[in-house]
Amino acid sequence: MTHFNNRRDFLRKLGLSAAAVPFLGNTPSLGFANQGARKQRLVILFTPNGVVPKTFWPDEEGTEFTLKESLSPLEPFKDRSLILHGVCDKLRGDGDSHMRGMGCLLTGSELFPGNIQGGSDTPAGWSSGLSIDQEIKNYLQAKEATHTRFGSLEFGVLIPERADTWTRMVYAGPNRPIAPIDDPYQMFSKMYGEMKDRENIASILDDLQADLRQVRNRLSTDDQRLLDQHATFVREFEKSLQETGDHDIAHAEPELDPGVEHKQENMPTLSRMQIELMVNAFQNDFTRVATLQYTNSVGQARMSWLGIEEGHHTISHEPDDNATAQEQLTKINHWFCEQVALLVKKLAETPEPGGPGSLLDNTLIVWTNELGKGNSHTMDNIPFVLVGGGLDFSMGRSVKLKEVNHNRLLMSLAHGFGHQIETFGNPDYCGGGALSLG
Numbered sequence: 001m002t003h004f005n006n007r008r009d010f011l012r013k014l015g016l017s018a019a020a021v022p023f024l025g026n027t028p029s030l031g032f033a034n035q036g037a038r039k040q041r042l043v044i045l046f047t048p049n050g051v052v053p054k055t056f057w058p059d060e061e062g063t064e065f066t067l068k069e070s071l072s073p074l075e076p077f078k079d080r081s082l083i084l085h086g087v088c089d090k091l092r093g094d095g096d097s098h099m100r101g102m103g104c105l106l107t108g109s110e111l112f113p114g115n116i117q118g119g120s121d122t123p124a125g126w127s128s129g130l131s132i133d134q135e136i137k138n139y140l141q142a143k144e145a146t147h148t149r150f151g152s153l154e155f156g157v158l159i160p161e162r163a164d165t166w167t168r169m170v171y172a173g174p175n176r177p178i179a180p181i182d183d184p185y186q187m188f189s190k191m192y193g194e195m196k197d198r199e200n201i202a203s204i205l206d207d208l209q210a211d212l213r214q215v216r217n218r219l220s221t222d223d224q225r226l227l228d229q230h231a232t233f234v235r236e237f238e239k240s241l242q243e244t245g246d247h248d249i250a251h252a253e254p255e256l257d258p259g260v261e262h263k264q265e266n267m268p269t270l271s272r273m274q275i276e277l278m279v280n281a282f283q284n285d286f287t288r289v290a291t292l293q294y295t296n297s298v299g300q301a302r303m304s305w306l307g308i309e310e311g312h313h314t315i316s317h318e319p320d321d322n323a324t325a326q327e328q329l330t331k332i333n334h335w336f337c338e339q340v341a342l343l344v345k346k347l348a349e350t351p352e353p354g355g356p357g358s359l360l361d362n363t364l365i366v367w368t369n370e371l372g373k374g375n376s377h378t379m380d381n382i383p384f385v386l387v388g389g390g391l392d393f394s395m396g397r398s399v400k401l402k403e404v405n406h407n408r409l410l411m412s413l414a415h416g417f418g419h420q421i422e423t424f425g426n427p428d429y430c431g432g433g434a435l436s437l438g
Contacts, residue, residue, distance in 0.1 A: 037145045038355070040390050040417055041282055041363040043343070044106065044133055045292045046169055047336040048299040049316040050374035051383055055330040057085050058398040065398035070333040073341040074387065079396040080344070080360070082386040082437065086401030087409055088372075089379035090429055095124030097377035099165040101370030102297035105382075106131035106169050108407040108425020116164050124165060129425050131171045132410040134178075137289045139419040152289040153281055155187060155274045156180030158267055159296060166297040169370075180293045183262075184273040191277065191286060226283075226353055265304050271339050279346045282359050292343075294336065297370045306331050316374025329374070340367050344387050357389075364390035364416065384409060391416025393437040405429040412437055 051070060058065040065083075067075055074081050091100060093110040096118030103111045107129040114125020133152060140146040154170050159182040168177035181187045216224060262270055271294070278290050295301050300311030308315070308328050315332075318325030347360035355362075365387045372381040380403065386393065393416065411424045411434035423430040 039285060039288060039352070039362050041288045041290075041359070042133065042136060042390060042413065042417075043278070043290050043292065043363060043365045045294075045340060045343070045365060045367045046105070047294045047333070047367070047369055048297050048371075049313050049329075050369060050371035050378075051333050052326050052329045053373060053381070055326075056333060056383065057381075058083060061398050061400045063396055069330055071337055071385070073334065073337045074344070074385075077341065077344050077348070077387055080387055080389065082393055082395050083398045084384040084386065084401060084409070085381060085399065086404055087382055087384045087406050088403050089382055089406050090403075091426060093124070094122045095165060096121040097379060098297040098370060099124055101379050101382075102167075102169050103127040103165045104425075105368065105370055105406075106133060106410070107171055108132070108410050108429060109174075110426065111165060112175060114165075118166075126165060126168070126175045126177055127171050128174045129171065130173045130176070131169065132413055132424060133170060133289050133291055134172055135421070135424065136414055136417055136419060139414070139417060140288055146288065148285055148287050150190075150281070150287040152291070153187070153190075153278070153287045154178055154180040155278055155290060155292045156182030157270050157274055157292070157294045158182060158262075158264055158299075158301060159293065169293060170291055180291065182270070182274075182293075184270060184277060187274065187277050191281060191284075222354075264301055267301060267303070268305060272342065275339065275343045275346060278343070279350060279359065282347070282363065283350055283353060285353070294339070303332060303335065306335060308332065313374070319375060337367075340365065340385070340387065347388065361389045364388045364393070364413075366413070382406060391437075401435075404435065405431070408432060408435045411435075 055068050056070040058067065058071075060066065067078060071083070089101060089104055091104045091108070091110050093100070094113050095103065095111045095116070099116065099118045099121075100111060103124075104127060107127040109127055109129030111124040112126055112128050113123070115123050116125060117123045137151040140148070141151040152170075156179075159180055160167055163177070163179065168179065170178040170180070172178055181190065216227065219227060274292060278292065281287050281290065295312070298313045300313050302309055302311055306328075308331065310328075312332055315325050315328050320326065343365060344360060347363055347365075348358050350359045351357075352359055352362055367383065367385040367387070369383045370379075372378045372383070384406075386395070389395070391413065393412075407423075407425045407429040411421055411430065414421050414424065415434045422433070
């Protein structure tokens with residue numbers, strides 16, 4: 001099969017519309033897919049306000065360990081998981097712990113001075129460095145073999161409308177925060193082209209049917225199946241749009257409302273939709289790097305579907321002897337872990353297009369938090385739970401580290417992509433080099 005460098009020229013020769021590009025972008029038999037090199041992927045997933053250590057961390061170290069209640073949804077993927085206890089954010093400076101925890105989490109750099117006041121701490125501004133996901137994105141985009149349509153995609157679930165240090169973890173550079181897209185319809189539009197309304201979305205397949213039929217007989221059997229999967233995804237999303245429209249979803253309260261037409265009690269549905277979009281983006285090779293941010297640092301989601309009516313951050317401030325609060329926080333982190341497990345499951349069930357294995361075999365998910373524990377605001381023992389095979393780390397382990405600077409873990413992520421950086425963020429916190437996780 002002839003390889004075409006210019007996709008649009010090829011489509012023109014077949015008499016197809018440009019609207020067909022997203023559906024044909026990963027079909028090897030048309031020469032569109034990036035061939036040869038393995039497609040390594042990274043997902044960084046954030047949830048806020050720390051954890052309950054006694055219900056989160058395994059007691060054991062090594063390959064024989066027990067997942068406690070907060071992490072039990074990962075039991076089916078225990079052998080694909082790496083739980084790192086002892087990773088600490090030692091960066092100090094301006095801003096309260098929530099601000100520094102969020103703004104320094106992926107950058108490994110201090111916050112600039114600014115005018116955002118957090119409690120009685122010194123006011124602060126944005127981070128002074130770029131985040132590791134963007135460092136890796138830039139590395140991949142610079143090479144033709146790993147260049148994708150979107151260098152990275154930033155997903156969110158119920159992000160506040162305001163823009164401040166508590167709401168941003170991704171940075172394109174110093175003072176350059178990137179806002180996540182927390183509207184699944186907007187993300188769908190970004191991935192598949194601008195849509196004016198739901199009627200336009202619903203008509204996509206109708207407009208594409210002739211093009212898809214025309215090109216189908218030129219595809220291999222595997223690519224025909226992949227094309228069918230893409231079409232099925234759009235049909236399911238169309239159905240989801242119709243069902244959502246029937247429920248007359250409105251704005252939530254201001255401090256939690258991300259500015260889209262969803263209430264916070266719909267958080268589980270929004271989460272599922274964003275996860276499905278992310279998996280589809282990987283399946284189409286739209287990107288190799290993605291982030292998924294749930295609410296924000298100091299997030300006050302009220303998870304009524306768990307029987308919890310009080311805000312998450314408020315509960316996280318309760319003392320350890322408040323048994324009710326500890327149980328509620330454990331339920332909340334269990335639910336967040338269910339979202340991680342859902343993403344893992346969908347990746348594991350999706351074959352790697354044009355290659356062996358599944359998407360999970362080539363994807364590493366990093367689930368993290370801005371704090372180790374909410375009521376103490378510590379940035380020691382920050383949760384870092386890794387799942388998947390994307391960077392060939394040695395998985396199926398519970399690891400107990402001794403106050404390792406998190407900059408070293410960020411360096412390890414870059415090294416896993418072959419990007420051999422010697423420091424990342426503040427070099428003073430990179431002593432010892434990247435963590436050895438192989």
